[in-house]
Amino acid sequence: MMKDSQDIETATTAVGTFRSSAQPDNKTRRYDRQLRLWAASGQNALESARVLVVSASATSTSILKNLVLPGIGHFTILDSEIVSQEDAGNNFFLEGPDSVGKSRAHEAVRLLRELNESVEGIADTSDLADRLTDSSYLASFSLIIAHNLSANLLDALSKLLWSDPSLPPLIIVHSAGFLAEFFIQIHEHTIIDSHTDAAPSLRIDKPFPALLNHAQSLDFDAMDDTDHGHIPYVLILVRALNSWKATHDGQTPKSYAERVEFKKAIIGMKKKADEENFDEAVAQAYRAWTETKVPSDIEALFSDTVLDTLDPVSPPFFHLLAALKTFASQPPYILPLTSTLPDMKADTNSYVHLQKLYKARAEEEKAQFTAILKQSGVLLDPVMVDEFVRNAHGLKIVRGRRWDILGENSETFGKLLLSKETRKETATHLALRALSRLLVKNPNTQEPTKEQLVAYIQNILPDHVELPEEVGVMVGEVARTPTADLPNTAAFLGGLVAQEAIKVITKQYVPVKGVCVVDLIGSWTGILEA
């Protein structure tokens, strides 16, 4: 990722008395606050991304701003309009009256590019209708984002992109006044580093030989007070559990009473009342009876249909997943060990020694995993293999849906609207949908009335559905502001949509499923799923 080797050298010679060869270059310094989130791998993915944004509306430029700043590789704005007086009033990436009359795409690209010199930006002033049916043009991008695209163009674009899984994902964004929604149309999205909070197992209940041997070999009673007070809780638990199993048919503590007894036994191992490491062992005792096994959501991935039809051109993720499945189908039927050891009360030597045992074992299991991978004849980048193994407990496959799948099933709409949990989200979605359809139907007759909007909604719902009050409220909102791209709504969406785009591009974190609905009067967001 560090292309600027020149900068490293300049920086190093500039620094005085201290040995500072590790001092980061300018690029790393610039991106420091985000590299702490998605690391060099995420940054590389961003820098390779090519994003097409349809229209240079205030919302579109707000989204792009949050992609240009962290450094996406390339963006194109597709917009054939010229800047109007209205545009100049609500878009930070136009220069007020000075931009009026100029190409909207060119002005926005020029001002967005000022944010980050390393980002390439292009204005495309072709006719939208032509470009949006040109699949080879669309295929040159890794992600497409469309804001308030007219319903007929959007239908054509979304259908075309869905027709071929190799075409880029599409983020559809709608807004009117304080209300908005967006949806990610994506076929298949695999995530290695989901940044899950779930902590991998320390294998207390299934200690690997070196761990068990080490725990058993220590002579707790012969230690002096200092050493005894610094035995890592992992070793205390492994040992306590081993003794427990010896007198309980090899079983871990099961019932509440047994668990209380197990904790008492740990307390009984103390030499002095104030030994914090034993208190830690008691607090972590659940690890002794939480079975180390393949988590159910990872187990579910093992039955993914792609694994049945795996071939050399299948994405690497699935080859890795197949290898993981083989790994976990062998005793002791668990995922490869992750070497990260949490901090615990211990002296340096015993902690570092324990850490080395975990690292060594993790390397061994990774080697087993790599061997399996090799047997299947797949050659993959060791860095990727390493990342996959380290994150094996948090893998995800997202299978998205086609845009507007909701709209084609009126019964589903009816159910969502009548359910208390999804009523306001559905009402908001229906109001925005009605607006986008009716604005197209009468492009010249100006804004649809409240009555027309309600009639449209009633018409797409099953006959028996009586419109709840929320529909009237949301319809009232869009009727008040049918064409308003409010700066705050644009900025809010700019953040949300860019955030999701970053997740899609980096394949880190988990993108939103379903339609994400925003109401900035009630100040809430919600999710609508079919």
Place this chain on the structure above:
Amino acid sequence: MNENEQTRFIDWPGRYYHIDQVLNKPGPRTDENFNAGDAVKDFLRNQCKILVIGAGGLGCEILADLALTGFKDIHVIDMDTIDISNLNRQFLFRQKDVGKSKAIVAAEFVMKRVPGVKVTPYFGKIQDKDESYYMQFHIIICGLDSVEARRWINATLVNMVDEENPESLKPLIDGGTEGFRGQARVILPTVTSCYECSLDLLSKPTAFPICTIANTPRLPEHCIEWASVLEWPHTQGDKKMDTDDPEHIGWLYDTALARAKEFEIEGVTWSLTQGVVKNIIPAIASTNAIIAASCCNEAFKIATSSSSYLDNYFMYIGTDGVYSYTFKHEQREDCPVCGGRSVLFEVDKEWTVNDLIDALLERPDIQVKKPSLAAIRKDGSTVNMYLQGPKSLEEATRPNLEKKVSDFVGDGEGIIVTATSLPLSLDLVIKYI
């Protein structure tokens, strides 16, 4: 030409086409006080004065959003200068601005980009200003990363409320972000929950015990803390550590690395060293945009009454899908700032004054760093138990640290806790257990 005429001149036709859709007519959820049309536009564009505290990640976004929505008299305070690591999100700054005042550069940029908007910068601390300064604003928005500064402005605004004068109640809108998470909230001082009311929502910063750092390091962080907390003062004497100086970071990195090698600890890097000593919080443009937009949207709704506003807390988490939670945080009756009631504090009969201070430091709902304590007896007399300063008084009261709390106050008597960093005092009522 007076200012209003200038403003009219600059407001080209169609400029507020989008915003005016909201201001021209009420909607289904509009406040009944809403004065649709010219009156509300005149207030927003010609009268409303708004203060932005912080011109960093949130501040840059807030200034741009406010300017576009039609606020024309904006003030901004920030004591910081621009660093290269700001450029991945603080979009009003460029490489050439590194080293300059954030407030001044941000103000100039917004005025250039959005014609007719006046942004008045102040390059300095919020504590430099007094009540008469804060009194001039209609709304105050905070985009700060410092808990201490927020507590200060919160307490200042609560203290300013005068029941006789409705103008003295200044809505405070506070935003904060950390990585993919953030929150925006509306505080009506004395009316709703205030910043102090919710201190226990803050996650506790990781603190490493000094004995671990000195004797049993296990993590790279322990080695870095050793370099900065113990070795720096030991070897550098009185020289003040500047965590923005690459030479200082270089020294800390080298020192921490040497210690890590000695103990066979892996993972000391330049980036981690910087992260630990500067307490760096990851920050990205997108999260800041979401939270800043929320703050400005609430400010707009409050300023115009064009729609109901947030009551009173919006929380966003973007790591797994889009999760947000909007709720009403309740005012705390025993809030030391807005509650006006004393806190019942349980004290062990054997505790020394030092033990009491330790217990205070542990309390997530109080969070004081260097408290001074004074006992109030039932007869109204007061006795200094321990004062952090000035030096002579600190020395005079230092022996008291080893005395028992019960030597100073009886059951049911009070202790006043003060801290120089905070414009508040906390009344404890002592209950022995």
